[in-house]
Amino acid sequence: MPKMKAAVFVEPGRIVLESKPIPDVGPLDALLRVTTTTICGTDVHILRGEYPVIKGLTIGHEPVGVIEKLGSAVAGFQEGQRVIAGAITPSGYSNACLCGQYSQDGAGTRHGFKPMGGWRFGNTIDGCQAEFVLVPDAMANLAPVPDGLTDEQVLMCPDIMSTGFSGAESGGVRIGDTVAVFAQGPIGLCAAAGARLMGATTIIAVDTVPERLTMARALGVDHVVDFQQEDPVQAILGLTDGRGVDVAIEALGTQATFEGALRVLRPGGTLSSLGVYSTDLRIPLDAFAAGLGDNKIVTSLCPGGKERMRRLMSVIASGRIDLKSLVTHRFTLDRIEEAYELFANQRDGVLKVAISV
Amino acid sequence: MPKMKAAVFVEPGRIVLESKPIPDVGPLDALLRVTTTTICGTDVHILRGEYPVIKGLTIGHEPVGVIEKLGSAVAGFQEGQRVIAGAITPSGYSNACLCGQYSQDGAGTRHGFKPMGGWRFGNTIDGCQAEFVLVPDAMANLAPVPDGLTDEQVLMCPDIMSTGFSGAESGGVRIGDTVAVFAQGPIGLCAAAGARLMGATTIIAVDTVPERLTMARALGVDHVVDFQQEDPVQAILGLTDGRGVDVAIEALGTQATFEGALRVLRPGGTLSSLGVYSTDLRIPLDAFAAGLGDNKIVTSLCPGGKERMRRLMSVIASGRIDLKSLVTHRFTLDRIEEAYELFANQRDGVLKVAISV
């Protein structure tokens, strides 16, 4: 039984590189030989035991790779093709998918319900911080990489870019909108980039880490607010002449960012929430206009599926945006524990790490 | 200076019938001779001092009447026409109105911002529990009553029906949806009726007052849940085989109804909130799926304007729905203090009172 190396959750505090069997390929699956992957903030929650997964699970949900073997019922792809798969892997055939709720597949007929819906890689099935990964429902999830794009160019597509952009999309950003983005980690940066791509003309980013604020400007943000230097709500109301913003994007998952995003909305504005929260939230009565502000609060889970990946890679291929600069550090799979250590502690101005396999 | 009788807020606990001057008609205004009006739950909040208005203000925001006099710049209407005006009176020319946010007019160029946006009658200007009322921005707000409809038939259009229906509309109810409505006061009843009109095929109403549950069934609700008899969240999950609802409408304004509505949503479902809250709200982490459920929380303020009123009266005229039965008690304006007493204390199974002038 052939073996492979994989980053495995052992217990809270320990994700380690182990040897595991290369998985068997079911009829609807594809086996990918992973070439590049990365570590997500959610993986750090798993590492710390804050998000529970079973012991022995391979972590990771952002694969770039090559098709090694296709399941017997899979058509439309060839072994040897370079592909990516999204962090969320919709089946395509669940009731959720068939009414456009692709990220909430787990609620459908065939899968039990879990809070994180259609997220399977490194959550309910083995993930891609490994030499090989099994892509479930492969026909819905394998997305060929266009010629000329490198692994690092498409590495943000499976999660960070898809999630970040969905913050702008679910917010319904329109030409001429004013948009505030609370937190400028990789997802917040992509949310700001997505708002810019959709035509927002005043984009205000809130964070305090200098590298992030610099990166925000580089990605096209119009104003940055350092929340250590000034109250972001007051600063944003000031920048908008008291009008507030059309769309506020929350990209961290805390009471402070959620509440700030709510407070800067104009009447009728939308709070688009991307963060993974770990506590109850409070909606202050005044910030909610007692329920009479015609406001919306919208949450989004990373959109997946091969069509989403095709579109995101077309954004990269068009040159409209360059996210390679989000990769600040590089490691081989052999050194992934080191990479976790750096990333989990946010040392050395790290934004994203690339793990080559 | 001619005088009229008007129900005036004197101090917390006292709304009394007084004599006041009939107002002068500005160029954009119309003076209505009120023929029928009603009392809203919000008026009771004013009575109790829970919602602040200035002393001496005439209360009431649901007018049916006859045009007595038109402002000098008002065209398109004739004196003597029977009309209604919505509780919310959009100007038409504010930036909010010109981007479709008709209920949030107050945020526009010409009016200062107030939490309740475009609500003016009985809030920032004199209301219609009086012999006469001045309709501002008359060209946008006067809606002629179709021949053959009585005052009582259209009495719910200005607020209750418009607000209730907007709960279903903002929730995006579609053919085949399952919808839960939390609280079956007049607005919740209209929300359920609106959900039925839009094609929901399983409508579940939650309340405990027998008259309200009976009325809910009469308006087309499929299941009623008495929250004193059973836990409404468990009951609704049971009625939907654990699937949850597509849309949950909150129609009261409390933590319990808000939280219940959130807990019964399917992944991807929408909480449509109509209530006027009086405290901060708490979003429990699990009920919010940690922000990952692709859910929406949408708030709506009563849509107004003459086109909205025209549409609502066309619903009545078509016979699709009959809301006259919501009027359980009738008073003349002279006896309005009595009407307040009955309504504020929810005595005698009261749903709505009609005040004839």
Add this chain to the structure above:
Amino acid sequence: MPKMKAAVFVEPGRIVLESKPIPDVGPLDALLRVTTTTICGTDVHILRGEYPVIKGLTIGHEPVGVIEKLGSAVAGFQEGQRVIAGAITPSGYSNACLCGQYSQDGAGTRHGFKPMGGWRFGNTIDGCQAEFVLVPDAMANLAPVPDGLTDEQVLMCPDIMSTGFSGAESGGVRIGDTVAVFAQGPIGLCAAAGARLMGATTIIAVDTVPERLTMARALGVDHVVDFQQEDPVQAILGLTDGRGVDVAIEALGTQATFEGALRVLRPGGTLSSLGVYSTDLRIPLDAFAAGLGDNKIVTSLCPGGKERMRRLMSVIASGRIDLKSLVTHRFTLDRIEEAYELFANQRDGVLKVAISV
């Protein structure tokens, strides 16, 4: 090799009952034992050679049946379950499906493009006017029939009801809308019923066959216009005080109905087209307001997939609408040629025939 009876296209003018092998079940397929099916107007186009299919193809795309055998990769269903499948059978995993274009599957990665998109049964693969039918991509397409519903009650779901309702849905019918429906065959009748379900308050149906106009009234249409008695455009403008309609639904596929639907639109109104056209169309300059009327022309192909079928069956189960009365004649499969003869010639006031197997 076991055999079955099937209605097969032999040559223009001849669809005959033949004996064919029961098909083999591929890994993603399900074999249904058909219990009831029907004949569609499109089948008559095939019979007449107006819509080309290959010789030897089994016709029919509206199956009600029982699962006889499941493909090796199919999970979530049991043999013996009563199910229906839609006329259009989306794969779930095509790019089209993964961006919500479920009826245009043929445009996706795995299937060549054909004008009728995702329509496969009785078009590109064998259909269901037979003792058995193979359902492709079974996990996306098998929809269990709720207990208590008869075959005839759900027989309109796979095509007529799904197509008709989509006319109202794609038209964006809202509460209070005025809707005209041109032609009241089974699809037009369902379009009118769909408009009523979505809250239209003035529904005007155009046809000339007395049985159809009677059925239209029974399904909730407000006004009927006999185009042999009066000009439908003038009649509709008269009924709407010259305002025109919010949504006009075309349900036949001719220049006259298309043009009539265009001419009765209000500025900003939508023409929702359901018909299968057989000639070029002409858009008269004045009817199109020279391109300046903010109008929409929207076409829809029958939505399919198990979630769509689930929703439509929930409409039937709720009792909101009863389409059994559309079945005017009944035959056994043995007599299907007779049924074609009756239906193709529209004799005896036929609306739909039920074929029991």
Add this chain to the structure above:
Amino acid sequence: MPKMKAAVFVEPGRIVLESKPIPDVGPLDALLRVTTTTICGTDVHILRGEYPVIKGLTIGHEPVGVIEKLGSAVAGFQEGQRVIAGAITPSGYSNACLCGQYSQDGAGTRHGFKPMGGWRFGNTIDGCQAEFVLVPDAMANLAPVPDGLTDEQVLMCPDIMSTGFSGAESGGVRIGDTVAVFAQGPIGLCAAAGARLMGATTIIAVDTVPERLTMARALGVDHVVDFQQEDPVQAILGLTDGRGVDVAIEALGTQATFEGALRVLRPGGTLSSLGVYSTDLRIPLDAFAAGLGDNKIVTSLCPGGKERMRRLMSVIASGRIDLKSLVTHRFTLDRIEEAYELFANQRDGVLKVAISV
């Protein structure tokens, strides 16, 4: 009675500069002193007698100016403010405006219906190729110019930019879309720029005039197709690997561009039509997929109103796009007849002329 100079339609073939009285200011009006204006393709249709207006009408619908005098009922503005007004001047208070159909005001209660809906300037009332122009319903239509923007920077907002962008907006362009634009006159150029602003990643522009194709590239188009050199339908299908485009924008108003736009659509794609047609249109059966392609045809009239203008000026102010380069020639009002001669004959590579007053 004070006089002013104005470009007046005298008879087909003659628009001449005449002396006319400065108009009186009604209660809802504002009198603008025009500082800059331009000539539109529609004005050339008027000049040639192809679009009928009454003799003696002042032409022009794209004003930049200074408020000279406000009507007695107008609040919220000051005399002396620099403003623009849109080509379409919604009242705000019509039924059309109050349901979001701002450009089709003429269909409302107060105005008779005309094919071009809400277009008043230089159509049903005097226009702005004059020293002064009366802005109707001023509170809905006066949009203050932000400090720092020149007349020429905002000169495209009232019509060209608003119309062009609406082609992308009505088409529903999304991140990652492929968009074709047929014709690259000023409106087509702005449509392409709008598609880019909304996130289209493959934009293909069709024209034949070298200056226009060059300008298209400068505004961010990815591919240009010279229809004199190659068949644009084949070229576009080639550029999209046979997939077709998500959105095709028609920006001229001819059968050839309309039909080409229809033929390049993917199943489910949208044809967004901006052109003013002068003949009946033909929809070829195959290009329309016999009505089964889930396609949309959407027409848009230039959105107006002060909020639209505010948003467009914010796009200019943000530096996202620079449309000054569309102004290729400059004239004073005294020489406007010369400007018409140049523009009507499309001499000297003219795109737009600026007329300073």
